[in-house]
Amino acid sequence: MTTSDENSEKVHYICQTYVRKKAGRDSQVGLKIAKQFQYSTAAEAQNRAEREWQSGDFTGADAYMVAEDAASGEISPPSFLVRLGDVPDFEDS
Template identity: 60%
Template sequence: MAHIDDSAPKSHYICQTYIETSAGAGQHTVLKIGKQFQYSKASEAQERAEREARNDDCAGADAYVVVEDPTSGEVGAPTFLVRVGNVPEFEDF
């Protein structure tokens, strides 16, 4: 039986969609997170982001990976796999 190292960093592959909403009467539109999906492979997250971005109700989608340190619980900054459509600037992420 293989031993699983619980202290090894864990990669989380995420597809996150965005929707456009009005900030109010006469205001500009803003992006809000629509849906989030987690996958075990980068290719799955990327394919889902590309597919979701084609939907009429989706402004855009990101596929990214974050690495979690299980000993501290800290999660690193995202590394983007693909950004499709209207997505927020990285600084806004």
């Protein structure tokens, strides 16, 4: 027995901020996730990313959406709404 909810997709809107991580043994400086927030709408996630980046507390901020397949639990690749400042390459995020 299946229900329509099992065949639906749930969209997640996320704001994620980044800070520089200190150089490790390999002497490479990189970025790490500082904060992550989830919202009900794309506008809320984008507005939060803009506010967080403008605060000057973070190196960069992303707002993006992902779709979750309710039946399988699989998550789609992110679809970026806005990328501000110094953010990781897509493959690294």
